[in-house]
Amino acid sequence: MKQRIVVLTGAGISAESGINTFRDADGLWEGHDVAKVASPFGFAKNPALVLDFYNQRRKQLLEVMPNKAHKALAQLEEKFDVTIITQNVDDLHERAGSSLVLHLHGELLKVRSTGDPNLILDWKKDLNLGDNCKNGYQLRPHIVWFGEEVPLLEEAVYLTQNADILLIIGTSLRVYPAAGLVNYVKNGAPIYFIDPKPNVKEVDYKNLTILPQTATEAVPIVVSDLVGQAR
Structure with a gap:
């Protein structure tokens, strides 16, 4: 064996x-307050900002080896x-x-339904407001944010x-x-x-x-x- x-x-x-590493010594991630782009609160307050942030991370990932x-x-x-x-x-x-x-x-190249955490999809393009799962719920990055299990x-x-x-x-x-x-x-x-x-x-x-x-x-x-x- x-x-x-x-x-x-x-x-x-x-x-x-x-x-780029998760966050710098000053608590910022790519110039953003981590709480604004990596928490359920941040997503609820400004989902467009959060989606754009991960769209940029996704593009970067697809360019590296x-x-x-x-x-x-x-x-x-x-x-x-x-x-x-x-x-x-x-x-x-x-x-x-x-x-x-x-x-x-979590995984940057996957997204999941905000209404069903077990509904996970492969995703390599931008994720925008209005991109919904088959049940009509907005999709979100498949990332474990601060405050989540x-x-x-x-x-x-x-x-x-x-x-x-x-x-x-x-x-x-x-x-x-x-x-x-x-x-x-x-x-x-x-x-x-x-x-x-x-x-x-x-x-x-x-x-x-x-x-x-x-x-x-x-x-x-x-x-x-x-x-x-x-x-």
Whole structure:
């Protein structure tokens, strides 16, 4: 039986493909107050602004490509049972070849009905006011906004609990609830933390290896080592 690897990825891995990070230090996202473009309140107050904001993000996503880190993670599937749990809303992992990706915070290339959260559609064009689902409800970005539940969190916890190896890439472990997943890793499971500015220390967790490098620098090396060990 193949060992199970869970990979937790954040904005850092996508930033190297040219996708701007979720928000800057001043609390703005692409110059917008996060509360105005990433909350149910913001959508209710100015839906046109929110839809335009995500239309711009969607266009940007369609112009970028997976990088070496995304592609290296896909290679892990040659020797391991791999699940990627990502906080990112892009599809770069899938485009790189990863077959099992859990999007904790939703997916930019999907929309859903405001009247039925289970009615989800693939969507690559602009989303405008008046674009309704088959039941007549306005469609909205399929994104988990601030103040909303994270529906896939329980599945992410289960996967992490059963991982033999955990890779954490490009996330500060400050965005909850995703940041809490590391606390569910079973005793003895190796943890690799890849980030150029790590905010953890190796004494913080058992079997933790910190690689203070970018994703494109460190991920191919770690993947090569893991694949080599599995032979």
